[in-house]
Amino acid sequence: MLKLKVNDKDIEIEEGLTVLQACEQAGVEIPRFCYHEKLSIAGNCRMCLVEMEKSPKPIASCAMPAAEGMNIRTNTPQVEKARKGVMEFLLANHPLDCPVCDQGGECDLQDQSMYYGIDKSRFKENKRFVPEKYMGPLIKTQMTRCIHCTRCVRFATEVAGIPELGAIGRGEDMQITTYLEKAMESELSGNVIDLCPVGALTSKPYVFEARPWELKKTETIDVMDAVGSNIRVDTYGWEVKRVLPRINEEINEEWISDKTRYACDGLKSQRLDHPLKKINNEFKKISWKEAYETIAEKIKITSSDKIAGFIGDLTNMETMFVTKEFFEKTIKSKNLEARDDNTYINTEDRTNYLFNSKINGIEEADFILLIGVNPRLEATMLNARIRKNYVANKTEIFSIGDVGDQTYPYKKLSAETKIIKEIYENKSEISKKILDSKKPLVIIGNSALNLKSGKFIFENIKKFLVDNKKIRDEWNPLNILPVNASSVGSYDLNLVNNEENLTLKKLQENDFEIVFLIGQDNLKFKKKAEFIVYIGSHGDNGAEIADVILPGATYTEQDGFFTNLEGKLQKAYRASFPPGEAKEDYKILNELSELLKRKKLFQNKDDLIDNLLNYLDLNQKKIQSKIFSPVDYIDEKIIINPIDYYYSNVIARASKTMSECRSIKTDLKKTGTEG
Incomplete structure (x- = not known):
């Protein structure tokens, strides 16, 4: 533990934290634009400046590691003057769009300018203009408002795993853009709207629909897939206007998929309202x-x-x-x-049809095997966790069958049930990797369970894990990935x-x-x-x-x-x-x-x-131990079922926004420019 002072208050923190995190633990709020807990540190907005003893000038608290004996001050005249200077530079080129900006009412720049802004500018030059960028049917751009915090760039590269955004130009000519001026292909692209601290990136389907204070907010659960992401539904009158993520570190962290966010316009289309x-x-x-x-x-x-x-x-x-x-x-x-x-589903034991390792448990896995599953399209938020694990630990990931781009590298195995037979008989390199790993993760998807050999695949993989004592009280590597919320x-x-x-x-x-x-x-x-x-x-x-x-x-x-x-x-x-x-x-x-x-x-x-x-209490306690009986081997190809991601349920099929996304995806496939 490290001991340091923040505004003359002694605190103890864990090693590895930054000065900004130390200040927050001390109960001091530090203004920021570029810093975000889930993204790498950029340190380029300079709004988080604080004063440190023996430092000749203010330091960027987000990028400075906390050290033993530091004496930090966050409320001195020097700090306030520095933050006001940063705000003056930010507002020098920012357009006066607040009355017509969709971010109005929930804009970080608005909030901070209330504290650190001034009522007049000392700059005489004309404000710069940046042309609008095309990012597809989901994201509306007004890049003149952009303050170059690079949150969107870091999210696309680090979390979504599709580096489609970046900066071109230098100095006053710098612009954030998609490299090829095309729609973002990530199923997580809508999250850049929540990340943007100004109104540069806003929701295109929601444009000019309502103000935040006019909406009734309801905390609820998403049903577009089986993940159960925590969401907030905003209604105007009784019409659902938008869906936003709620923070739940165990399930969806603070992200949601584009289908979860944008399929809500399907709630009012093609509705049945009379018998x-x-x-x-x-x-x-x-x-x-x-x-x-x-x-x-x-x-x-x-x-x-x-x-x-x-x-x-x-x-x-x-x-x-x-x-x-x-x-x-x-x-x-x-x-x-x-x-x-x-x-094929074995309901005799509840663990036979659950994702037993838990969604946040994916981050602990040291080996991952995918069997007949396309997590990117079947459970987007779960796939983001797999990528998070790979980025942090470079975990080895294998897939039985080629499932296309999953936003992380994986090794393709032959898409045949003989691979399962070899694993079960301990004649495969995969068997050895599972045995050598402390926390292996095996994910079996609907495509595998839907085969004639579905029973063989599930029961033999489970038997292999049980026999080798990989299924334990503290870790169960056997995971089923259903596609439906029900x-x-x-x-x-x-x-x-x-x-x-x-x-x-x-x-x-x-x-x-x-x-x-x-x-x-x-x-x-x-x-x-x-x-x-x-x-x-x-x-x-x-x-x-x-x-x-x-x-x-x-x-x-x-x-x-x-x-x-x-x-x-x-x-x-x-x-x-x-x-x-x-x-x-x-x-x-x-x-x-x-x-x-x-x-x-x-x-x-x-x-x-x-x-x-x-009923659920009684049913979940009743676990029957079944003696394994050998299942006949069926030599079969494990083919991943094609998934119409944007048309997967009635709400999505009724959504105009999902139809636009689907048509763009189809056009990209035809022209060969996808991914």
Whole structure:
């Protein structure tokens, strides 16, 4: 520990901290523009100047390592004069855009100029002008406002791993720009907007929409993937205007993916706001009463084994639990399934379908093996952690199959299941690397589990890790990466019919008479005589084939629990209300059950949540130890499923911004200029 003084106050700090960090530990706030906790130190804005004993001039506190016996002063006349001088230089060329700038109200330069700015300038020269740069459909530029803090450049290079931004020119002619004047290709590009301390980089879809103080802010959870990033949803009236990240060091740190940030305009497009019934191949508006009665009549004349239900990818835990109770108690059917493909999942032990090493645990791994997974597109924030580990530790990363650019180098292995066989039999170099590492990390993706050999891949990798004592209480290297926000929650609720997904097979063979689609829009089957009931929020694939549509709510329009890929239960809070006559999802099945059985499944939402949490507590404690039985080897190619990143769910498909991003990505592929 180091001992030093800050404003005559004795403090003790750990070695390796900077003077700025030491001052913050002493409770002193230091103004800054270029310094950021998650980025490398640039030391180029000079706003953080402080006075140090025996130093002839002020020092940049962000770049000076703290040392034993230092005596720092942050509030002397010399420090104040120095900061005012820096602010005067910054404002010399800054345009008077505050009334029309989207950063107004949450601008670091505005805030600091209140303390250190002056009401007139001593400079007589004309302010410089920098032409606007093109950075794609997400980022609006006004580079005349830029103060050259280089936060965006460092983020793109260090965190996003795609060095697309940099400085050209020198002195007054210096400009921050993309090198080739094209759209940023990173799935994390929107984070430069949060990092920019002025209004040089702002959100293009949000431009001139609202002021920060006009917005209602709701802290909630993202559902665009299984990571469960912590976000803040800002609404104007009841319209979602923007989505921003919340700091959670265990999950998403302070970043979010572009899909999380920008798909929110899909919340108001293609919405279902009235119950609909298909009559003569056309949808007609009907009342809720008529919709319920139509469905109830069909159920009464149909055998329970001919009724099936499929849960969608954005469904919250409450809706899934109500659906489970509705099928088990009201219509007494066992044909309820949460998967829309043949993914192999072993639900006998909860660790079989979780990301057991935890997201922040990725930083501790000393060897990483990817099996049938594309983390950059399947879980962008998780991929950023893998890159963070690589940048810090140069960790060896191997992938079974070529998954394209992941923003870090990795070694490609043959994309065949014989590699898994060799690892299991300890005949591969990968086996040795896993055994030699203290904290190996194995990530198995949906593409691998969806193969005929999915069971062989999972069970043999697990057996290898168990036999070699790599699965321990303090570290479990076996990790499953689901692609949907509802996946882990559905496994916790036992909404997996069996290993082979017979429910899906029967559906594809047209063996059911009534099919409930609970927000499910990704099923691939040819409809024949089935009576399909769709409960969902958007007019997408599921609604298109439905006979009766019951309009539901999105994740921003209802309170609901989601379990993320590492098994953490998080609550998403309502930020707005469903449009028109649409209802919260759980209410729909609760009311339908009341019509069929003259009794609601749950009296109210609190009753539902109590039952849900009790069920989860019992289910998570029940772990069966299964004796491993050999799985037949299947010689098969491990092909990574193509991912339509910007169109992965109904909200994204309804988003105009996501459509623009997708078309630009397609154009880049056609011209061969991608990545």
